[in-house]
Amino acid sequence: MVDVRLEHLSAEFTHPSRGTIVAVREVNLDVHSGELLTLLGPSGCGKTTVLRIIAGFQVPTTGRVFIDNQDVTAVPANRRDIGFVFQNYALFPHLTVQENVAYGLHVRHQSAADIARSVEKVLHLVDLAGFGPRLPDELSGGQQQRVALARAVVIQPRVLLFDEPLSNLDAKLRVQMRSEIRELQRVLGITTVYVTHDQEEAMAISDRIAVMDRGRIAQCDTAEELYRRPASSFVASFLGRTNLLDAAYVGRDGDRVVLDIEGQRLSVRASAAFEPGDAVRAMIRPEAVGIGPAGKGLRATVVTRTYLGDKVEYVARFASQSLHIVRFNPAESEHFAPGSEVMIDLPSESIQLLPGG
Numbered sequence: 001m002v003d004v005r006l007e008h009l010s011a012e013f014t015h016p017s018r019g020t021i022v023a024v025r026e027v028n029l030d031v032h033s034g035e036l037l038t039l040l041g042p043s044g045c046g047k048t049t050v051l052r053i054i055a056g057f058q059v060p061t062t063g064r065v066f067i068d069n070q071d072v073t074a075v076p077a078n079r080r081d082i083g084f085v086f087q088n089y090a091l092f093p094h095l096t097v098q099e100n101v102a103y104g105l106h107v108r109h110q111s112a113a114d115i116a117r118s119v120e121k122v123l124h125l126v127d128l129a130g131f132g133p134r135l136p137d138e139l140s141g142g143q144q145q146r147v148a149l150a151r152a153v154v155i156q157p158r159v160l161l162f163d164e165p166l167s168n169l170d171a172k173l174r175v176q177m178r179s180e181i182r183e184l185q186r187v188l189g190i191t192t193v194y195v196t197h198d199q200e201e202a203m204a205i206s207d208r209i210a211v212m213d214r215g216r217i218a219q220c221d222t223a224e225e226l227y228r229r230p231a232s233s234f235v236a237s238f239l240g241r242t243n244l245l246d247a248a249y250v251g252r253d254g255d256r257v258v259l260d261i262e263g264q265r266l267s268v269r270a271s272a273a274f275e276p277g278d279a280v281r282a283m284i285r286p287e288a289v290g291i292g293p294a295g296k297g298l299r300a301t302v303v304t305r306t307y308l309g310d311k312v313e314y315v316a317r318f319a320s321q322s323l324h325i326v327r328f329n330p331a332e333s334e335h336f337a338p339g340s341e342v343m344i345d346l347p348s349e350s351i352q353l354l355p356g357g
């Protein structure tokens with residue numbers, strides 16, 4: 001089994017008029033053997049650049065790339081044994097499905113009999129048995145993407161790289177194809193780096209996710225950890241919906257900390273490295289917020305109520321801040337109309353304290 005390690009990677013582009021663009025800054029990453037790790041982040045944050053550096057299509061400005069503990073920074077792309085699946089499939093239009101998939105094996109000078117056997121096996125694996133003689137433009141988008149997948153895995157690469165492989169497909173097919181990719185990756189056990197800017201896709205497919213922000217890795221962990229314990233406001237907002245309440249850190253009270261949110265006090269069980277007076281953000285997910293007519297909590301006013309069948313969404317105004325609340329399977333009696341005065345419960349265990357400002 002193979003792992004991929006990136007050490008102190010940075011990448012700069014120098015443009016004659018726009019100057020130097022730093023696309024990747026000081027990226028350190030360890031992709032474990034057999035795992036599917038996703039680089040997730042907004043457009044322009046450097047995802048493709050990291051992938052191209054792993055593939056060997058681009059030389060990093062600083063840093064090193066290791067595959068299987070071997071420093072491959074200076075090894076050309078065609079000797080890294082990597083399968084690459086692009087967003088636009090990049091199939092050869094004049095070659096049949098069979099010939100497209102066989103291409104990488106021809107390059108490796110395998111015998112015709114071996115090639116035929118491998119191609120048949122892998123076409124079966126991606127559910128395209130019998131499609132061998134067709135040309136790419138005689139296939140649907142999903143089928144073309146499967147050919148691209150077959151072509152990447154037929155060479156039995158040490159590492160598989162995907163760059164937004166599903167973005168040309170419609171929503172339903174995207175969901176289907178992402179589980180097919182995941183299944184194939186698991187069966188073959190190939191160490192994989194996957195790029196997307198779609199947080200749901202990332203959560204559905206990955207063992208771990210590295211969230212990228214302006215060339216850096218902001219946080220790398222399982223989807224669950226990132227969702228529950230984001231390390232920054234950026235990660236919290238990028239993965240799922242969230243509330244970030246501006247607050248002031250008042251001080252410690254035993255194992256709890258006291259916050260001031262525009263005059264209302266909130267006591268939170270947290271260990272936080274803040275000083276009295278520091279600006280902080282209290283992060284809480286909409287589904288963790290309680291809403292009721294009375295009880296403990298903070299006073300707020302309902303602004304909107306949206307009924308969605310399995311859930312009700314509220315926006316409540318709380319001092320000068322808005323709070324999103326999601327209630328699943330709401331009881332019929334649980335109906336707070338716009339304008340209602342309500343009590344908001346922010347359970348301590350669901351609050352994450354983040355640096356403010």
Ligand SMILES: Nc1ncnc2c1ncn2[C@@H]1O[C@H](COP(=O)(O)OP(=O)(O)OP(=O)(O)O)[C@@H](O)[C@H]1O
Binds near residue numbers: 021042043
């Ligand atoms: N060949 C290039 N020349 C100059 N700048 C480049 C080049 N390639 C990428 N960049 C810049 O580097 C930064 C990172 O680009 P990159 O393609 O890695 O982003 P990305 O995260 O893959 O974005 P997207 O989600 O839009 O594909 C961007 O600011 C981009 O404009």
Ligand SMILES: [Mg+2]
Binds near residue numbers: 047048049
């Ligand atoms: Mg990209």
